Amino acid sequence: MAEQTNKNALGFNTWKIFGPALTTAALLAVLFIILIHPMRIGFDQAKYMIMADMLWHGKTLYVDIIDLNPPLICYISLIPSLASALFNIPASLAFSLFIWTLSVYCVCMLYALMLKAKEQANWLLVNTLALSIASYEFILVSNRLRFLFEWGQREHIFMLTYWPFFLLRFLRWKKLAVSPWLAILVGAIAGCGMCLKPYFFIPAILTELYWLIQSRQRQIRPFLKVEMATVAAVAALYTLHFKLLSAAEQHAYFDMLMPLTISGYKFFERSTMYLCNYNFTCSEDVLVHSLCCAALTFAFVRVEPFLAPLCAVMFSSYFIYFIQGKGFPLHLFPLNQSTFILQNMTLIALYKTIREQVASASLFQKKLLGKNWFEGIIAIAALIMWLGNSCWQDFKQEISTNQFDLTSIGYKGKASIDDLAPLAKPILEYTNVGDYVAIIGEATEPNAGTILQLRRKSATRHIDLTMLGPFRYVHDNVPEVWQKFPNQLNDFIDQLVQDLKDTSPTLVFLQNGQTTEWLGEYKFSQRSLQNYEKIGEENYFTIYKKKGCDKLGEMRLFFPVAPK
Template identity: 25%
Template sequence: MTALAGPHGMVFARRVGLPIAWREFAILAAVFVIQIPLVLNSDLGWLLTVCEKMLAGGRLGIDAIELNPPLSVLMYMPAAYLGSVLPVPAHVFVVAMVLVLAWCSTRLTLAALHPILADDTARRCATQVILTALALVPGATFAQREHVAVLGLVPLVAFAASFAMGDTQTRALSLRILVGLCAGFAMCIKPHFALPAALSLLWAAYRQRSIKLLFDITCWVAGAMVVGYYVAALIAYPAYFSVYPRWAALTYLPVRKPLSFLLFGPDVLCALAGLLWMLHITCGRERTRWGDGAPWLLAALGGFLSYVIQGKGFGYMRLPAATFALLGPLLTPAFLTGRLPPADQRKVLLAGLALVIWLVPSPNSFIVLQEPIRAAAPAHPRILMVSDNVGLGEPLVRKLNGEWASAAGSQLLSGGAEMQLERGGLSATDHQLAEEIITMERTRLREDLKRRRPDVLLIDSKRFGWPFDWNAWARADPAIAHELDNNYRFLTRRKGVAIWVRQGRVGASRS
């Protein structure tokens, strides 16, 4: 709690002789230790697998298939490379890399806020608040694409907040270019992240009745980086603009949570209540200063709109909204300068927990499959699955120190295509595309079974959370049915997943 305990907590830290640089190091070291056993999740695990396939000579989109834009994969390539040449797992380098980015983002944010930080006390408090929000608060969403995007966007929102509070002087050119590069990188990860940036900048321009900030070199650099990235991606990976959008539009994008859940779910209302309580405590005594936190709150609104637009309801997609909402009250003058009584500071932090809880994802229950697989499969097993859920195979395959025996992470496209065919109402073109997708993924499964000869086959019993017979789906291809009947035996069923092992490949697996 010292890291977010405000000026009073820093007084204690000074008494024990802990300078600010060491407090930053303590936060980063604590997060490193916490995240090493936790950071691996289904998305990160799969993206690292794609990187490793590319490092082994595979081609993105052919030997390693990922529907998200290329940067989603390439941003983890340095960690995957280090993991391939050094005797340290790649996810350890991911943690280290993201912590370095969090520290750099904190430094840039402080530089952007420097003119409006009243004194050394405010600057020290802001340092701890920002670093804790960027490194510790993400928790189980640590190192996700949304986390990296937040690290890039926070300096820009700080820039807008400083401008909105009256600091309209031209900053150092190097600072403005760096802030623009960071924001541009964030928007390259997902175009949705333009919303937090745009709303915060527009508010700053409105409050100062000046469009100077909108045409600053910061915005030009960010825009140029986004345009340059998409031009390069179009040249290097044209399928991401011609083929994949059609697949996703038909099979993935229509699978959404109800709008009522996204807007009024219990976790959303809990987070909103926590935010309003924080604002009431930090700004309630200075009603005229509520606008100081507006750029952060509008960035949070942009993050929330991004979450709603994507429509999946995943915990990691809430991170931008939660982080900006948390920073809004905590970076107000009342909190940073110590004008709040200690009791009110504790209330602010308690209310902030509601925002943090909003980020907590559902645990990956498929890790329990490790035990029967270790007992029945050989060491370093080749694993394949039949499911729309990439979380069934990742990070399980990494926990088993195994190998993923396919170019794709799941049969997600087939799951969506089957659902669309069941709903009906498709045009002739879309109906044909859905059938082509199903045929394509069955063909890939058949080839994977014959050529890659996986040791373990996992067959799910749900599709997008609802009962579905993936076993029957696979056996609709006679060659797959023949392969299963002659070369695999059923082992057991855990968490609704049937585990099949290759006959003649039985032995104790080693980590």
């Protein structure tokens, strides 16, 4: 404690002004990128938006809408889904704005907590934390692939809800009082984030253990705080809500989907070496980077004790990544983000050390280095240049591509055609807004994205066939589980066939390769596509059109005036 408080005054005035300004600039840059890409949304995220929309329309989860995941993410997606309907903005944009609002909440809460605990305000610390989070949001949105795979994923939502809780707990263990209403708000939102996946409780548990071991008194009092009670209450309510679900929902989820998921998700599991060296996510670089930051933490923790709990969060992200064991980019997100924050914090600690050493030399003490605004100006100039340049490059790229006329789907404005998910063209040509479309493929990509962006409806309760692989895995490898559900695969295909019969979509897209082979074993085509004719192939999907249906129009595009 003593080692920290002496350093708190360092850079106080500079950071009190420049820090929030830089954070605001970063968040505004994020908003700018979101607004120029109104149609951009990840595939999983689109799926949950569709499910939320179906929930608004009275469908029943796990019965009329099938998914393997716990329901909380669908409930959370109800908010942007409602906003989209109320303000008539694209659902993808509503979702992005919702996540942006969450990041604004995150940084605002960090500042609010620090202001409330102003007797020990460490502005350098909170500004670095807030600015790191805001900058990381910008890194996410300015990289198209990371936007699609990570922005708005459950891990992302969790981290945005967790950081204020983390700071609050840090203050509690420092015995600093915080307004109970603020604590309840932070606790409730963090509780929602943690309930998204059970692994998300690990960072909170590990950091609490850290603080408990670190405090010499081994006291229990810091645990008895209102935010802890709120998190527990949210978790309890969420658990209890399952009891309130209809009997059909409970049966579908607990008696069928959950046991099959637990046994079948190994289908996607990969070896440890693969997880450590997956080229797509650069996991090797992330892991090595995190270990280097951990080493720096051990070296600089005497200068900045806040590094230690931050490092505990970073290490708890190892659990989140490796327990899930699939190597998906979203699973790496907490490790990626916490490493980025830890890296910035260690750099600040290094900066403090060097600055103290240099400032102790009398030559510089009262000259340049004594003026805190000098570092602030350099920092703000560098950040504004980076943000401005990235925004400008993105904007240039955006206006140089073909633009899709959003009025054709009932919205205002235009959007880059590059942001549309695959398969958009035939859907726009053959169907109207609100029509049913069946995209039958194993991956979430591109099914949900296309349907959500173009305002069509999923013709089947299975928005994607993600569970087909796990089901077959259980069928082939876990006979003791499969014997409890011997007809599951037949039922699955029957549901598909029945849905297509009920909704009679104009277009059916059937993914080539493994999906077609697997469905072929159950004579899917003969049972469902008798009334359809093949009109082409696109993006590894074969396109079937209902016989007798004609083209309704052309995809409306604007071309850039003077492409350079």
